[in-house]
Amino acid sequence: MSLRLYIILGLNLFCTTTHAVTVHEIQYKGKTKAYLVEDHTYPILSVAGKIEKSGCLSDPVGQEGKSYLMMQLLSLRFDKEKLSYRKLGVSSMNFNSGRDYFRFSFEVPLEKSKKAISTILQDLLNFKPDAVELRRSKYSFSSAYFNSESASPDNFLERKWIQLSYPHIPEYQNYSGTMDSIESFNPQDFDNYWKERLTQENVIFSIVGDMSPAQCSEFIAEMMTLLPEKSQQPLSSKFEILNQKDTIEPQIDGSVTLVHADRPQSHVFFGQKGLSKLHPDFYTLQIASSILGQGTFTSRLWIELREKKGSVYNVLTRLDPEFNYFFGFLSTSNDKVAQSIEDIRKVFQELKTNGITAKELEDAKKQLIGTYMVTLTNLSGIANAVIKATEEGNALRFVEGYAEKINQVTLQDVNKLVKSILDPEGLRFVVLGNPTSESSSSDPLPAPLMHS
Amino acid sequence: MKRILTLVCLFLASSAQADQPTSSYLKNGLQVVVLPNHRAPVVSISVWYKAGSADEDPLKSGAAHFLEHMMFQGTKTVGPGDFKRRLASLGGYTNAFTTYDYTYFLNIVAKANLKEILKLEADRMANLQIDPKKFALEKSVVLRERVDITEDSPDGAVAESVNSRFFINHPYRIPVIGWRHEIESLGPQDIKDFYKKWYAPNNAVVIFAGDVTPEEAISLTKEAFGSIKPRKVPARNRLKDPLSDFGTQKLSFAHPEFGASFAKIYRMDIVPQTLKYRYTFLLLSMIIKERLHTLLINVQDLASFVDVHFSVSHLDPFNFEIHGGAKAANQLTTIEALIDGALKDLSKNGVTPEELSYIKELFINNAYWTLSDLTDVSSGIGNDVVMGYSLEEILKWKEMIQNLSVADLNEAAEKVFNRPSHLTVLKQYGEKPL
Numbered sequence: 001m002s003l004r005l006y007i008i009l010g011l012n013l014f015c016t017t018t019h020a021v022t023v024h025e026i027q028y029k030g031k032t033k034a035y036l037v038e039d040h041t042y043p044i045l046s047v048a049g050k051i052e053k054s055g056c057l058s059d060p061v062g063q064e065g066k067s068y069l070m071m072q073l074l075s076l077r078f079d080k081e082k083l084s085y086r087k088l089g090v091s092s093m094n095f096n097s098g099r100d101y102f103r104f105s106f107e108v109p110l111e112k113s114k115k116a117i118s119t120i121l122q123d124l125l126n127f128k129p130d131a132v133e134l135r136r137s138k139y140s141f142s143s144a145y146f147n148s149e150s151a152s153p154d155n156f157l158e159r160k161w162i163q164l165s166y167p168h169i170p171e172y173q174n175y176s177g178t179m180d181s182i183e184s185f186n187p188q189d190f191d192n193y194w195k196e197r198l199t200q201e202n203v204i205f206s207i208v209g210d211m212s213p214a215q216c217s218e219f220i221a222e223m224m225t226l227l228p229e230k231s232q233q234p235l236s237s238k239f240e241i242l243n244q245k246d247t248i249e250p251q252i253d254g255s256v257t258l259v260h261a262d263r264p265q266s267h268v269f270f271g272q273k274g275l276s277k278l279h280p281d282f283y284t285l286q287i288a289s290s291i292l293g294q295g296t297f298t299s300r301l302w303i304e305l306r307e308k309k310g311s312v313y314n315v316l317t318r319l320d321p322e323f324n325y326f327f328g329f330l331s332t333s334n335d336k337v338a339q340s341i342e343d344i345r346k347v348f349q350e351l352k353t354n355g356i357t358a359k360e361l362e363d364a365k366k367q368l369i370g371t372y373m374v375t376l377t378n379l380s381g382i383a384n385a386v387i388k389a390t391e392e393g394n395a396l397r398f399v400e401g402y403a404e405k406i407n408q409v410t411l412q413d414v415n416k417l418v419k420s421i422l423d424p425e426g427l428r429f430v431v432l433g434n435p436t437s438e439s440s441s442s443d444p445l446p447a448p449l450m451h452s
Numbered sequence: 453m454k455r456i457l458t459l460v461c462l463f464l465a466s467s468a469q470a471d472q473p474t475s476s477y478l479k480n481g482l483q484v485v486v487l488p489n490h491r492a493p494v495v496s497i498s499v500w501y502k503a504g505s506a507d508e509d510p511l512k513s514g515a516a517h518f519l520e521h522m523m524f525q526g527t528k529t530v531g532p533g534d535f536k537r538r539l540a541s542l543g544g545y546t547n548a549f550t551t552y553d554y555t556y557f558l559n560i561v562a563k564a565n566l567k568e569i570l571k572l573e574a575d576r577m578a579n580l581q582i583d584p585k586k587f588a589l590e591k592s593v594v595l596r597e598r599v600d601i602t603e604d605s606p607d608g609a610v611a612e613s614v615n616s617r618f619f620i621n622h623p624y625r626i627p628v629i630g631w632r633h634e635i636e637s638l639g640p641q642d643i644k645d646f647y648k649k650w651y652a653p654n655n656a657v658v659i660f661a662g663d664v665t666p667e668e669a670i671s672l673t674k675e676a677f678g679s680i681k682p683r684k685v686p687a688r689n690r691l692k693d694p695l696s697d698f699g700t701q702k703l704s705f706a707h708p709e710f711g712a713s714f715a716k717i718y719r720m721d722i723v724p725q726t727l728k729y730r731y732t733f734l735l736l737s738m739i740i741k742e743r744l745h746t747l748l749i750n751v752q753d754l755a756s757f758v759d760v761h762f763s764v765s766h767l768d769p770f771n772f773e774i775h776g777g778a779k780a781a782n783q784l785t786t787i788e789a790l791i792d793g794a795l796k797d798l799s800k801n802g803v804t805p806e807e808l809s810y811i812k813e814l815f816i817n818n819a820y821w822t823l824s825d826l827t828d829v830s831s832g833i834g835n836d837v838v839m840g841y842s843l844e845e846i847l848k849w850k851e852m853i854q855n856l857s858v859a860d861l862n863e864a865a866e867k868v869f870n871r872p873s874h875l876t877v878l879k880q881y882g883e884k885p886l
């Protein structure tokens with residue numbers, strides 16, 4: 001394709017060369033609508049996409065769980081049509097609704113890429129579930145989700161923790177749906193789901209594979225013409241919470257809530273205030289979390305609770321950049337719950353008081369950057385990493401940008417932040433299991449204790 | 453001679469284009485395979501030993517897998533906790549796998565950590581320390597793993613039982629993890645013996661995939677592994693099964709956790725172990741899967757899933773397996789008859805040119821995805837290299853697939869499926885295990 005043709009099509013092409021990975025920015029009608037990483041080794045493409053400011057928080061009141069139910073419907077439909085998508089060369093399709101975003105990714109051969117992706121996009125825009133599909137999806141969603149207490153205790157506890165910690169944010173309470181909201185859906189409720197979301201304005205693509213920037217511009221232009229220009233009303237103006245969420249904080253009070261279940265071991269979820277991904281100290285907190293509980297074999301919580309005390313099977317901490325909390329979870333025998341809770345508060349307090357060492361900082365940086373690189377072993381991994389980097393405006397330098405953000409954190413930064421942000425006494429715990437006391441004279445859990 | 457040839461290839465490759473896959477050998481016999489891809493600063497490094505559970509001495513089942521566990525328990529200079537900590541501190545991914553025929557250690561790390569991971573791998577190739585206390589602790593972990601995968605897993609228990617009947621004399625009759633009573637009686641010396649016998653540089657392959665040039669990879673491997681002395685490694689003389697047409701046999705299992713499912717298992721010892729037959733049966737397995745999916749799921753609506761496996765990771769002839777789940781228990785007999793009919797039709801009328809061409813396209817497309825993934829390509833190419841194929845022949849996969857004809861597939865299908873020698877395994881719900 002000649003340069004002249006780009007101008008005729010109204011396309012602009014920019015290329016930013018970086019040391020590690022070259023990412024091309026692809027524009028459509030003057031706006032960046034895709035990023036491309038070239039890999040011409042094999043004639044294949046991984047196409048990832050993201051619709052920002054959507055996801056569960058764009059489910060209307062009374063229709064909570066709509067986005068998650070949509071995932072079930074899509075997985076059922078695409079499974080049913082597997083053989084016909086395979087004929088188009090589609091070797092993988094993934095749809096993922098987050099709390100405030102929607103992501104998808106496809107793997108297609110270059111030769112059939114236009115046909116395959118345009119078919120998928122059109123199928124999405126015209127998607128209408130029939131009554132049988134909806135009934136089956138409701139059933140599998142409900143049984144997987146509302147029974148997750150037994151199937152996935154950590155997810156169950158996280159939802160419980162969110163309910164308890166955000167009483168002031170009604171949108172967070174049932175963001176993933178309730179039995180009633182799921183039951184209430186009719187097939188026509190899904191009519192405009194994709195037309196409202198999958199628009200030229202909302203979507204951004206990331207492509208990795210055997211395509212030149214020129215081919216990619218042409219490809220994106222063709223895909224864009226299939227999509228509505230914009231939705232009637234932007235989701236973020238319809239759902240104010242999507243704009244407010246970066247400043248919302250959880251309310252914690254140091255309580256321990258027990259959800260009683262007769263299980264051979266107890267699961268414990270704990271959390272406190274975290275930071276939004278856009279906060280300047282986000283990566284400083286990421287390093288603190290890594291030292292506290294991110295690294296198996298190396299973190300302070302692992303060494304204290306697993307190696308020294310032998311009281312837990314695993315213990316991990318993570319940041320949630322969507323609802324801005326800092327959390328951890330562990331599983332332990334029922335007689336070690338109280339001790340584990342005490343130990344976690346102690347490890348948090350120790351970090352808050354004395355900070356970290358230079359060696360810990362150096363190791364954490366190495367580990368975080370190393371962990372990030374492991375996500376880049378295939379085309380889809382790279383496509384997804386670029387899409388995630390768009391959230392921080394970092395797509396063009398996603399690899400070095402990440403490394404720089406980690407590397408620029410100093411010892412003083414971490415020690416100042418942990419002093420102000422860590423709240424050992426305030427940590428809210430939620431326990432699922434049947435905790436017992438180690439000795440019959442002490443209470444099974446430290447007060448205050450609420451039963452749920 | 454082989455060594456000289458590959459070095460010539462390496463030279464040609466590096467002078468023509470630095471990014472071509474290469475294979476070469478260090479002076480101590482360690483094979484180094486490099487599959488460069490510079491799209492992101494990450495590298496997969498795997499170390500493969502040509503020894504697996506089928507190479508164990510009599511009464512020592514489980515030694516190969518036990519050794520794989522002990523490889524994480526420290527060396528003469530690095531303590532057990534430190535070894536795991538050093539691996540974890542790199543932030544990479546580390547895992548290890550033991551099969552009947554080989555054992556490998558897979559690491560994925562940022563390019564910056566390449567040197568460090570190679571140092572750790574070389575250290576455990578040469579200086580493994582088997583501390584009796586650690587050995588005793590690890591034995592409970594291994595026995596626990598055995599419980600998880602067989603004693604507490606009805607499917608695993610059936611697989612173990614089926615293999616022990618299917619192979620009469622060949623070591624594939626013994627589970628990779630080992631028999632419980634033999635694991636219990638293993639001592640530290642047994643693990644040391646297996647290590648000394650097989651874990652030598654001249655019996656190993658290091659595979660690099662990712663952001664590294666052949667020159668860098670070879671020079672780093674030389675630096676880390678170059679001083680390890682080669683040792684004489686014994687020939688892999690294994691017991692063989694008699695070639696037998698044992699007729700069709702049926703085994704039934706019942707368990708409270710079973711839904712109704714079936715498996716048909718065919719012996720592959722009638723077919724030569726060559727790359728051509730390997731690709732032929734891979735294509736056949738995809739065609740059979742496609743046909744049975746259409747028949748049993750789309751048309752008859754009897755099965756909940758259909759899967760067809762042909763193993764390419766066994767040194768000696770293994771199985772061709774068809775698995776499926778029935779929607780209702782009383783339909784197993786109907787399903788079995790339909791599968792028999794489909795296979796009879798295949799061995800009598802063969803495949804059509806249209807389906808062969810579609811399946812080739814599907815195969816090639818799938819292969820591109822495997823080859824472009826640093827984990828999958830290391831595992832795939834590593835498997836083929838330790839099976840004894842040269843990198844050159846492995847890289848001609850596409851040409852070999854394209855050259856396969858309808859007649860090639862029909863001849864192979866006739867050989868295997870038109871023979872009264874297979875095993876049917878039925879699993880059904882039952883209140884008590886049977």
